[in-house]
Amino acid sequence: MKQPHGLFNGESVDGKRPLHPCSHSQLKMAMESSISSSITSSMAVEKLEGLTLKEVIPVMGEIGHGAYGRVFKVKFFNTLCAAKEIHSILVEGVTGVETRRTVEMFMRECYRCSLLRHPNIVQFLGIYRPTYDKLPVMVMEMMADSLTSLVDKHDKIPIHIKFSIVHDVSLGLCYLHNHDPPIVHRDLSPNNILLTSHHVAKISDLGVAKVIKADSKKTMTKAPGTVDFMPPEALDDSPIYGPSLDVFSFAGIVLHTFNQQWPRPSSQVPLDPQSGKRVVLSEVERRQQYVDKMRGEAEALIPLVKECLSDDPSVRPNIAYVCSIIETAKESFKKRCSTLPTTVDSMSMYKEIEQLRTEKNLLVARNREVETQLTHRQFDTKEVERVLRMPSLSEDAPPIVSALKTTRYKMKWTQLPNLPTPLSETYAAFSDHRIYVTGCTSPFEDAVHQIFVYDCPTNKWYRLPPSGHYYGIPHIIGGKLVIIGGRLTETSQRTNKVSTFDKVTHKWTSHYPDMLTVRSRPGIVTYLEYVIVAGGTIDDRNCSNDIEIFNWIENCPWTKVSTLLPFPMYAFSPIVCNEHFYIVGFSNSEMYNSREAYSIPVEKLISLFTKKSSSWNKISQCPSICPSLTPGLSTPLIIGGHTFDNEKVASQKIYMYGSNKEWKQVSKLSSPRSQSAVISINNNSIVIIGGCTYMGAAGNQVGPLATVELGQAELIYETTL
CATH class of the missing domain: 1.10.510.10 (Transferase(Phosphotransferase) domain 1)
Structure with missing residues (x-):
């Protein structure tokens, strides 16, 4: 019986024995008889000869097939590639002319592909022909999936x-x-x-x-x-x-x-x-x-x-x-x-005014328990300039990152109204010209977490109703304030709840789905339509190293990703900066305070359709312990924390992660503080809220702070010739 043509017919497919390439004379003879009229010049033949590959090893498994050929896995110098060969049935029992015509079409495709170089065109690597009596094989880069398959597999x-x-x-x-x-x-x-x-x-x-x-x-x-x-x-x-x-x-x-x-x-x-x-x-x-x-x-x-x-x-x-x-x-x-605040135009300001008018009566009626009442006012066109503006916030201030990279600027700190209650272990979120703050009012185990709101236009604080769980993290999802995870107030048990604050009813609801895992004090960021929640304590002795994400636009269930945190950790504030996810300083069950820092491309972190875990990049250790990372900037910036020399004493230094991959001190706080909440406003100012100045022997924060400060870059002198 006539043996069928094909790359794997009669060959080993165990990935151990390479297929032997044909001799130079055989290859030249085959090419000269099969190259189409459009590429029959000697130069074209020489180009194809230069694209021939040796030491190609077949690997078990067919990737796909079409009308003219099949695609298999091969290894070329230990690199997994895809190999495309013509269906042997197309040349069985046909004349030599018809066989050459089929091979001509295949060689034409190889030659055309060899001329193309683009990141969105599958890369051609070369031609392989096991022996003269077998059909040629085109070797290409290996791809993970097709669009058809991706759509079929995922709803x-x-x-x-x-x-x-x-x-x-x-x-x-x-x-x-x-x-x-x-x-x-x-x-x-x-x-x-x-x-x-x-x-x-x-x-x-x-x-x-x-x-x-x-x-x-x-x-x-x-x-x-x-x-x-x-x-x-x-x-x-x-x-x-x-x-x-x-x-x-x-x-x-x-x-x-x-x-x-x-x-x-x-x-x-x-x-x-x-x-x-x-x-x-x-x-x-x-x-x-x-x-x-x-x-x-x-x-x-x-x-x-x-x-x-x-x-x-x-x-x-x-x-x-x-x-x-x-x-x-x-x-x-x-x-x-993007969750970062943007420049507000006149239409946005008028919409905000109308919204305040509509909500005025409801908020007053349903906020009876507020300790510091929010003062509501009627706004007219003469006051539009000052509406939605934070006190002492200068629009002329340069971007924080670019200013701190030179010696002509320094941080200028302005005192804002203090918190109604001193807070430590503080977290904050910013949206709709309001700063939402949670924190612990006492250093003891029976600490009660409060939720306060600073309203920028009126320069006042007020308190929100309890969310039902403490040690949760405030965050903004789709413009709504949420509290994620923590411990239930009634039972002190850790929870996976995601509670959403309804501005109209002034109550907490279950607007978004709950997480897959209970988590207290996890790290949380938002990237595009994804909310990323990582780590957190899961019981009294252990914390988590897994990561789950939630698509808030499609409001689908939470999904765990394949990549894990470098260690089980909690009590850290990650950021997304320049398309990278950063972790700087954290706590876990084995080493309470850490100065280690890591980064990973955020696209790798949130990849839903791969089972392969991505690796973290370990970057230079931060100079302090448990510092506060500043979100919304183009470069990682850490503020305060506990000093490395004396872990009980808070630091007042500010460090920036530079292009040299090292942390450089760029400024100072007005006073030392650690574990404060930090947010950035319009990329040119930083608000730092609460925290503590000293850590007790048992690991409890002593001396919670009520201080709130606004920092901006200020030009101290002009360079003159």
């Missing part, structure tokens, strides 16, 4: 990943269309969009791509792509098409990605139920049901999708315009998701 893909995928595809397509000469993919579909483990999308399968010459107007072959993603001109018997074909297909990619449904078009000539006659539908109308499902953040892309689905190729936008629209929508989404 709700995070919205920021959807934006990233379609943006990556548009960039890869822009590269192909602007190639010299332009390349039309002709089969752009979710099956040919592959993803890395970090969800970077790359275009693959250029086997049917077409080089379009600028002066070419002749009739082409019918585009062999996926019918549901093909424009009408590509399906004609004698089609004439160009790069706009891929633009049409890209619109289908957008619909499929955001709706997570295959955008199967309806009949082009359906029967009108009223008239009983056949009507011709446009391509947009055939996909209208999928366009209508683009809701929320995806609505911004509907006009672009409709343009790309136009029946007339000349009306469709070019891919450069498509890229710009996708990028604008993506950046706009990231900006809306």
